[in-house]
Structures are given as C-alpha cells and as structure tokens.
Amino acid sequence: MNKLIGLFLLLVMAIQLIRPLGLPGLRKRRDFWKLAVAAFVLWSVVLLVRP
Numbered sequence: 001m002n003k004l005i006g007l008f009l010l011l012v013m014a015i016q017l018i019r020p021l022g023l024p025g026l027r028k029r030r031d032f033w034k035l036a037v038a039a040f041v042l043w044s045v046v047l048l049v050r051p
Contacts, residue, residue, distance in 0.1 A: 005046065009039035 015021065016032040025034060 005042065006039070009035065009042070013039075 012021075013032045013035045016026060016035055017029055020027055020029055020031070025031065
C-alpha cells in the first residue's frame, strides 16, 4: 500500500511540474512542493496507523 501511495503521489507531482492541475492552491508549476508536503503527511499517518 505504501508503494502504491508513493508512486501515485510521485506521478501527481510530475504532472504538476509538466502541466499544473488547476486545483485551488495548485495553479502554478512551482506549487508541487505542496504535494510533497501532503505526501509526507499522508505517508506518516499510514505508517503510524499500521500495526
């Protein structure tokens, strides 16, 4: 599951760099760092929740 989440988030960050997603807060190419922060938080939550 962690690998799937990681691959998905890397793909979304790459897409953001190529062509911005246009979502609120992600309108510019340089906003990909926000996705990286969200990925780190999501990954941390998954690791803490797993037994």
